[in-house]
Amino acid sequence: MTNKYVYNFNEGKKEMKSLLGGKGANLAEMTNLDLPVPPGFTITTEACNRFYEENEKIWVELHEEIKKHLKDLEQRLGKSFSDEDNPLLVSVRSGAVTSMPGMMDTILNLGLNDISVKGLAKSTGNERFAYDSYRRFIQMFSDVAMEIPKVRFDNLLDDMKEKKNTELDTDLTKEDLKKLVEQYKEVYSEEIGEEFPQEPVKQLELAIEAVFKSWNNPRARVYRKINNISHKLGTAVNVQSMVFGNMGETSGTGVAFTRNPATGENKLFGEYLINAQGEDVVAGIRTPQEISHLEVSMSDVFEEFKNITRKLEEHYKDMQDIEFTIENKKLYILQTRTGKRTAQAAINIAVDLVKEEVIEKEEAVLRIEPNTLNQLLHPTFEQKALENAELLSKGLAASPGAASGRIYFNAHDVVEAKARGEMCILVRQETSPEDIEGMVSAEGILTSRGGMTSHAAVVARGMGKCCVAGCSEIRVSEEKKEIRVKDFVLKEGEYISLDGSTGNVYKGNINKVQPKLSGNFGEFMEWVDEIRTMSVRTNADTPKDANQALEFGAEGIGLCRTEHMFFDEKRIPSVRKMILSTTEEERKNALAELLPFQREDFLGLYKVMKEKPVTVRLLDPPLHEFLPTKKEDIESLAKAMNIDYENIMDRIEELDEVNPMLGHRGCRLAVTYPEIYKMQVRAIIEAAIEVKQNGFKDIKPEIMIPLVGHIEELKYVKGQIIEEIEAVFKEKEIEVDYMIGTMIEIPRAAITADEIATEAEFFSFGTNDLTQMGFGFSRDDAGKFLDEYVNKEILERDPFQAIDRKGVGKLMEIAVEGGKSTRENIKLGICGEHGGEPSSVEFCYELGLQYVSCSPFRVPIAKLAAAQAVVKNI
């Protein structure tokens, strides 16, 4: 840290962003590019941090440094503060390292006092303007720097307008405004106990303190939390001489993008107002004109501006968002920054810039925030429609997209309503595998419980279906078929709308916009594929999902959850028969009924995937998930299966678990009932033999054993499996290649991965469960308090969304090292939900995994993240 806390604009450059803030660095850069930037200086972010150390006061040395720079500014401009003819006025603006639009405070026209107001009147030839500016400055300063309630000034203004019997500020005369200035100053001294400061240096210091303090105002803190910005960065303060766009018809102010931020089209895009200040543009009193109109009204200025925008874009090598003011035909550039844009525009701009040879492909790949691809793949709400919508609540953005429909509270009702032609939203406290059909039929899913990896979230993402999960504020009564939230009660059949990309839940039916994929998207993804080194597979259980994923460029299946195949109505009776069997014989018979179904399942997947790798996870959930829970369902099951109701209840009770997550599931089932996995493996291998005989010579199923925690478990189950595979080979008189591997999802498995690799040919990280057990967080329950953890800054991010590198990531690292130490070429992948989350994908790259696997709609996102990881790590 240096002792220099204030930089003239010509002392900085764009690389000094962390010291000068984004705005300050850009002002410096533009100054050094000889662009017409009103001169000024920047007080650094380090000063902001020291300000907090100094108990939120400006210390002596900083005071001196500021004074010195003010003097310097006066000299350079030939203007001085409190001048009766041509006074110096400045703006004071925050400037964080990362732009936080509208989050912090700004003060304009600082330097106005009882003397300089006259100078301003003289230099602009507009006394009314000068006093209106003074009035506004007092109010802004009082509000921002001194926290005097704005309403006190507004009341005076309203009184004055009432007296003058008008509704418009503009109808007030300069005399009225002079009076208001006096009244405003009185309010100030009443509230503060001091006269309104006439000394510009005093004004400035109070303003600087206010900006520093605004770094920690609640809305700024919330913004940073949402956007993952550290609270420790601090903000810089930019003090810049004022220029005026409101000096008549040869003045004006505006904003322009060097390219179209909605479409990416390479054409200047923007608007301006003649005879106006920036705040007038924001206030929207007059309708601004399109930037192209400037060519007509002031062609020289337009020409100069166009050249400058081109220069800036070339210099920054990206589309710029530029603020400018024209003061008496003189153009000033007030700000430039990289322009925000839609995902579609981002792709088009990046591709165009490569073609224009401005940037390399690698740079283009870095330009797109992977998650924004969601905008390209899913419908979104129409912006206009959204503005009028009633926001009911906000849950977790569990699966992106926008959906509207009538609410129904169980799968059955959704299926029926859909059959009647209705659009439905399935609303549940939480979903379970029994709800699958309802989820398929619904436009979207809303749950009041569960986190980012709850059943609803995982399944919805798999389907590419919009889902808002864990919306705990909403009370769902499945019995009464209604939801209560705030003062609303919504009954079955009423409309709601879900935004799965933000987690917002709205009342009513909101218009949607369908995504369009431009040709540039395809080209961009080709570059992504060229650059990235990790494969991207998909989690898919059906040929339909697999097809969808292939369209998005999936290179294999990393996780086929076989249990999803068990819920089909043709199969569930056999599954239940299997579970309710009391002898191995009965169980084998029930499994024999399932075998042809399972074989067809795998056959379907193999056919779609051609010879791409397919990893099949053997049965994972506890058996009780397959049994009905409601009395009437149990009764009809009893009847159908010709078993005593009591007996079924006994069995259900026996299977019930206190902590099902840590219960009798995964390979533990196979230790107790080896015949289940044997049936599954037989189906996998028989199907593989069939496609091999039909030309897929290289078919090589990857059989994955879940929930292994101990090498002996794996040995035991693998032994059983191989026995069955050998039996199939013998029967069919033909063999196929296959691999046997395991999930690494239990901490003990990670810790003892060296042992486990003696038997496992591949590891696939199940980071959902590894996070659950590593943290001791139940994904179904933690939603309730994880929010609070993030709000209280205990956790930076929900570890179910992004891999917790220090803890869960460390377990992964131990496992990777252990696995490689035993089996040098062990295949390593991830199939947890994190496999589609960009920062987690990057982490997987750093760990040296060969592939990630994610739900179909996340495949492009994962690919982009994988390519970015390569570029970042060059």
Place this chain on the structure above:
Amino acid sequence: MTNKYVYNFNEGKKEMKSLLGGKGANLAEMTNLDLPVPPGFTITTEACNRFYEENEKIWVELHEEIKKHLKDLEQRLGKSFSDEDNPLLVSVRSGAVTSMPGMMDTILNLGLNDISVKGLAKSTGNERFAYDSYRRFIQMFSDVAMEIPKVRFDNLLDDMKEKKNTELDTDLTKEDLKKLVEQYKEVYSEEIGEEFPQEPVKQLELAIEAVFKSWNNPRARVYRKINNISHKLGTAVNVQSMVFGNMGETSGTGVAFTRNPATGENKLFGEYLINAQGEDVVAGIRTPQEISHLEVSMSDVFEEFKNITRKLEEHYKDMQDIEFTIENKKLYILQTRTGKRTAQAAINIAVDLVKEEVIEKEEAVLRIEPNTLNQLLHPTFEQKALENAELLSKGLAASPGAASGRIYFNAHDVVEAKARGEMCILVRQETSPEDIEGMVSAEGILTSRGGMTSHAAVVARGMGKCCVAGCSEIRVSEEKKEIRVKDFVLKEGEYISLDGSTGNVYKGNINKVQPKLSGNFGEFMEWVDEIRTMSVRTNADTPKDANQALEFGAEGIGLCRTEHMFFDEKRIPSVRKMILSTTEEERKNALAELLPFQREDFLGLYKVMKEKPVTVRLLDPPLHEFLPTKKEDIESLAKAMNIDYENIMDRIEELDEVNPMLGHRGCRLAVTYPEIYKMQVRAIIEAAIEVKQNGFKDIKPEIMIPLVGHIEELKYVKGQIIEEIEAVFKEKEIEVDYMIGTMIEIPRAAITADEIATEAEFFSFGTNDLTQMGFGFSRDDAGKFLDEYVNKEILERDPFQAIDRKGVGKLMEIAVEGGKSTRENIKLGICGEHGGEPSSVEFCYELGLQYVSCSPFRVPIAKLAAAQAVVKNI
């Protein structure tokens, strides 16, 4: 591995136990001590293992080696096989490294055939005896070596007796026996398709094969599993020349202990039968005589025997169990081994041997299996009474002791029955904190679910109360108030008996024996205390438990579970009010009601513990555990609290969790509701101030924060706590020392222990939860399949009983290293249930922990284990 597979007795020594087996090594040792051991040789355990590699056949080289040793034996004894005058006969016995009494097979009188039977008749002068021996040998050989059903021979014997119209074998004449021999040989050739082997070498090899095979018979495998003996050790086979105790009134056979195995008294203890073989003693046909009687009947022999026993005890430095035979006034020693003994005898013998200067204190400490101390601390069933008892089932030996009582199915009924003066057993599917009062009133607790660390098990151990948990075979219907097991239905009020040391559950009321602590116990424990370096604390929540633990020598409290204090009927209303509060204010009021109770709790503990360390764990369980679950209880709560029934139901539903183990509990509660811990900490500190003011200058409470997984959690909660402590100091104008530490019970905490130690002054390992999360086993559910895991040898031991060193232990190791790397002198302890399990205590010693903490009744066990760890690691 050498190529030598057969050792003459004089080639071995007692240190060669792993090669020669226990019996073989001792026979060798005795041979070399010049004791009168009938000569013979031992086939090694390595031969047994190779036997299995050779597909369970004796290979050529071994065949040759055996033949060579047989020849040698014939030469040494001047006897030969198949001799018509004085034939050599041998016994063939198994001999494992660790004694497995009765588990494997033995064949006597091998070498008898149609010729040698005549020789035996001649040499013994007893033709009837010779043919009876031959008959028995054929049957034994056929049964053991050839697996011919014994019943076929028994039928022939019965036919013969019927024909002779007698019930006694002894009434059969030598002619009858000769006939039987012929019939037996016919059975043999029918069954095997070959003549009965006349060649002794052939007989011997078949017998050796049979003994090797018996190593893997089911009862031997089960025995090894129960006793934690590896299946890989193999058994040796001892071939020894026969001597006969049944050659008339100057012959006999017997067994003696060098000291009394029941009391430890230093006096020869044993019995013998004149004119008998070993099997006659076992059969119990005649009543044996006390060993002292031998002095009267054969004083020379007795004198020799006494000298030999003294010599053997001196040589082995431990009480010996010796088998002997007298053949025509000549004494032979057939076997010596360390004698089994009761815990009481073990202590007395060990102490006596130290006083006799035979062994050192360190050796004495190693002599006692720590778990056997349970016999000294808890009542046991009377052996005789047990023999007639009906065994209903077997569950987990969750808390030692013996208890009988009438069964009741809920806490309320137990309390009422106890008030009527009944002895009760509380029977539940599983217990919950609501059952505490019932557990206090019951003699013992039986549950059908849950493992070694289930609620029932943990609480019962804490109380020193007998408990059998997870007895899954028993179907408990709490509604019908009955249990069903096998064909029995037991109704409320019927008697059962529980053995908490074995897990056995019996029908009816069985007499019990109360333990007696001899003076030697105290002296022994003093040596233990001298030797051990780790402290032993106790887990105790009440002054009563703490007092009990102090009596057993506890050196502090390692875990005070504050939630146990919340269930008292005076407090639970306030607890519930706190939980049902909707505002912080309401919650604070409810907590204020609890504060005086909590203060009294800690005051009570401090007073009992004097200035010994007391670690208080702040509230740990999820809040829903404190709410009622039955409709009527909820209704009465609603009435009592004047809250809507619906509202309470809403709140209960809201608090309900899918996986409570991984839910909103521990320090997570304190993140959401900081005021709960603040109240508890205030109580801890105010109580400490009070005792400090009353003379306990060195009081220093250790405040333990549970369920920390992330450094930021700890920081946050610690910050809240310290704020409250400082407030108390200010109010009271006096300070006390205190420490703040954390449980290490979440894998992530272990992994990031280096970070956590920056804030934690001590770590206490919560190995129950660390095992749950490390393995992904719910302790409430895993009972169902863990048995199978142990049976299928997937796990060596239930990891909730003994620390899994490779996985959970590795996490502990990482945590110890991490903790020390940040805070060199960090205090390290364990308060999980493993803290009282000997092998786990040893592991904690190896890890370098400073203390273990366990339930009061386990304190002596933990102390002994801690001392043994020191001795073993010298």
